[in-house]
Amino acid sequence: MPELPEVETVVRLIRPDLTGRRIKGVRVEWERTLGGMRPAAFQRAVQGATVGRVWRRGKYIVADLERRGRPAGHLLCHLRMSGRLHVDPAGIAPGPHERLRLPLDDGCVLRFVDVRKFGRFTYVERADVALAGLGPEPLGEEFTPAWFRNGLRSRRRALKPLLLDQAFVCGLGNIYVDESLHRARLHPLRRSDRLSVLAAARLHNEIRATLEEAIAHEGSSFDTFYRTPEGRPGSFQEQFQVYGRQGRSCLSCGAPIRRLVVAQRGTHVCLRCQRPPRSL
DNA sequence: ATCCTATCCTGGCTGC
DNA sequence: TGCAGCCAGGATAGGA
Numbered sequence: 001m002p003e004l005p006e007v008e009t010v011v012r013l014i015r016p017d018l019t020g021r022r023i024k025g026v027r028v029e030w031e032r033t034l035g036g037m038r039p040a041a042f043q044r045a046v047q048g049a050t051v052g053r054v055w056r057r058g059k060y061i062v063a064d065l066e067r068r069g070r071p072a073g074h075l076l077c078h079l080r081m082s083g084r085l086h087v088d089p090a091g092i093a094p095g096p097h098e099r100l101r102l103p104l105d106d107g108c109v110l111r112f113v114d115v116r117k118f119g120r121f122t123y124v125e126r127a128d129v130a131l132a133g134l135g136p137e138p139l140g141e142e143f144t145p146a147w148f149r150n151g152l153r154s155r156r157r158a159l160k161p162l163l164l165d166q167a168f169v170c171g172l173g174n175i176y177v178d179e180s181l182h183r184a185r186l187h188p189l190r191r192s193d194r195l196s197v198l199a200a201a202r203l204h205n206e207i208r209a210t211l212e213e214a215i216a217h218e219g220s221s222f223d224t225f226y227r228t229p230e231g232r233p234g235s236f237q238e239q240f241q242v243y244g245r246q247g248r249s250c251l252s253c254g255a256p257i258r259r260l261v262v263a264q265r266g267t268h269v270c271l272r273c274q275r276p277p278r279s280l
Numbered sequence: 281a282t283c284c285t286a287t288c289c290t291g292g293c294t295g296c
Numbered sequence: 297t298g299c300a301g302c303c304a305g306g307a308t309a310g311g312a
Contacts (some may be wrong), residue, residue: 001305032288037302059306080306082290097290116289118306147281166307264284266304284312294302 002079004138004171005214007059009234010018010085015054017087018063022050022105030099033112035122045073045123046102058134060171062127066174074127076120077112082120085112134170138207143169149200152192159195159203160188161263172207175220175243178268180207182242187274188262193279213239219262 002010002178019114026043028034045065049072052064063075077085077214082168100121112121123128136142155162162168163177172180181188183206186199195203214220221232237244241251244261246268255272 003306078306080288081304114289116288116305117293118288120307155281161283242297264305281310284310287308288306290304292303294300295310296299 001081001173001175002083002219003059003173003237004211005176005217006055006219006234007056007061007079007171007221008078008215011054011056011061014085014087017108018051018054018110019102020051021108023047023065023102023110024105027101028099029041029101030114030117032117033099033114033119033121035120037122042123046075049073051075057127057131058137058166059173060131060134062162063132064127073123073125074130076122076124076127076130078120079114080116080118080120082116083112083114083121085121087111095195132152133167135166135168136170138171139211142181143204143208145201145204148204149195152195152200154193156191156193158189158262159186159192160265160267163207164263164265169207169209171181174265174267175240176207176210176214178243180210181239182270182274183210185273185275188260188269188277189255190265190277200252242270244268 001194004055019098023046026047028039028042031039049065049067052066055061059078061077065072065074070078079085088109088111094101094111095113097115098111099114099117102110104110112119136147159181160177163172164174180203184199184203186203193244214236217236217239221234242257245257248257249255250257250270253270253272255270258269258271260267260269
């Protein structure tokens with residue numbers, strides 16, 4: 001599923017094609033993509049605006065809009081499970097599951113395609129307000145070992161649901177939480193306030209390393225997620241240590257990878273590398 | 281404060 | 297082979 005590395009990859013891919021383009025029109029094929037905004041209001045806000053900076057915050061893709069050189073709100077896109085965002089050259093026919101389309105002034109088309117319809121593509125006046133609930137960027141300066149240790153200590157939650165909580169740290173999802181926990185040799189049910197300083201530092205380090213390596217591999221591709229309809233997929237799925245590897249052997253110790261359910265999510269662990277907490 | 285469940289959706293898988 | 301039913305999974309809302 002698109003998590004921070006996949007979203008970052010999408011942003012890097014579409015940024016050059018989108019920056020500086022004027023949005024000529026709006027076509028909404030699935031209204032709920034707008035997250036409650038009326039299509040007419042969306043069109044008024046977006047049509048005729050020019051795209052400024054294209055950036056990422058957590059799993060959100062943001063495009064700043066301008067009119068006559070002045071700030072004019074933001075496009076805000078969340079891919080959720082199966083969303084794909086790409087800029088197509090002129091003359092490419094829409095494929096299936098297209099939910100929203102923005103023709104650009106150079107003839108290209110920004111397309112939001114989403115099989116499962118969970119994704120959102122909407123307009124907000126203020127990105128800072130819309131994104132205010134997100135925790136720090138795990139690859140940002142604010143996410144220091146000391147901040148992380150204090151954050152873990154101030155909650156009393158199992159590690160997995162806490163790391164999935166976008167208000168705690170943003171950008172992690174099911175895959176990269178499982179991978180980071182395995183690399184840090186921590187069981188997903190370990191309580192956040194009971195980690196040693198060393199274990200917290202290890203987890204902090206592995207979260208960053210996992211995300212950085214995944215970005216370097218242009219994210220993970222499988223299921224319905226590809227960068228573009230014709231484009232190359234990312235390759236980080238080939239580096240997975242536990243995710244989706246249930247029944248196969250742990251690449252570091254050889255014990256079988258187990259699949260459990262934690263926080264209502266499929267969860268992949270090596271019980272030899274990741275010792276369960278005593279109190280369950 | 282934290283956890284659990286339901287909701288939104290569809291393609292792909294399982295089992296008969 | 298055909299088909300019904302189940303399931304994944306990010307975010308959010310509401311209840312325990």
